Amino acid sequence: MRHASGPLSTEEGFHWVAAMHRLLGISGSLRRDATNRKLVREAARLYGEAEYAEADIRLPLYDGDIEEGLGIPEEVRGLAERIAASDAILIAAPEYNKSISGSLKNALDWVSRVDGNPWKDRPVAVMSAAAGRGGGEVAQYAVRQALQAFRPRIVNGAPVMVAAAHSEFDGDGHLTSKSYIEALTQLMAALRAEVELLGRR
Numbered sequence: 001m002r003h004a005s006g007p008l009s010t011e012e013g014f015h016w017v018a019a020m021h022r023l024l025g026i027s028g029s030l031r032r033d034a035t036n037r038k039l040v041r042e043a044a045r046l047y048g049e050a051e052y053a054e055a056d057i058r059l060p061l062y063d064g065d066i067e068e069g070l071g072i073p074e075e076v077r078g079l080a081e082r083i084a085a086s087d088a089i090l091i092a093a094p095e096y097n098k099s100i101s102g103s104l105k106n107a108l109d110w111v112s113r114v115d116g117n118p119w120k121d122r123p124v125a126v127m128s129a130a131a132g133r134g135g136g137e138v139a140q141y142a143v144r145q146a147l148q149a150f151r152p153r154i155v156n157g158a159p160v161m162v163a164a165a166h167s168e169f170d171g172d173g174h175l176t177s178k179s180y181i182e183a184l185t186q187l188m189a190a191l192r193a194e195v196e197l198l199g200r201r
Ligand SMILES: Cc1cc2nc3c(=O)[nH]c(=O)nc-3n(C[C@H](O)[C@H](O)[C@H](O)COP(=O)(O)O)c2cc1C
Pocket: 029, 030, 031, 033, 034, 035, 036, 037, 094, 095, 096, 097, 098, 099, 129, 130, 131, 132, 133, 134, 135, 136, 165, 166
């Protein structure tokens, strides 16, 4: 259920109604049926009550000539604004040849060129899904490393690295394994606690 922020008038008087947490999901894989898209949506579901939106990282390739000649593309500015307007960010990373996907790195690089730093002190949960047995562990740590320079608050809940990811989601896109659901639930609880600790909401 959606709540507006501000005093609510009831028969008993005024109650302060907390605004919903605003989550932004980023799938490091662009394809429509990406397991990482399913994972980031599962994360939002398990976070509990919140407003959820998904970022589009289908951006032009970073090119200094575009930046100098035309300026930072509108869609990059829009992404930076969405990050800045969120209480927490969920990033699900695929593993491409033992590292971060080019599209995700490209998005991080573009956003780093926008004035200000929308990541600063923002709670972030990083997770991964991959075909391999490691569940994208190497890529996940590469994402954490790439984010470090922006000084977000990356939460360290239970690690979520979904291995053999193609067989881990049902037809509705839900995780089927109890252990992954538990780990993701724990990670989301850590993220919610971080948002509340910061008093963002
Ligand atoms: C270019 C490329 C490189 C890949 N390299 C790895 C890898 O290093 N480790 C791994 O576990 N899977 C690797 N895979 C398989 C991906 O894990 C698999 O395609 C996965 O489903 C991608 O995530 P998605 O479902 O969110 O698109 C690779 C796939 C591609 C397309």
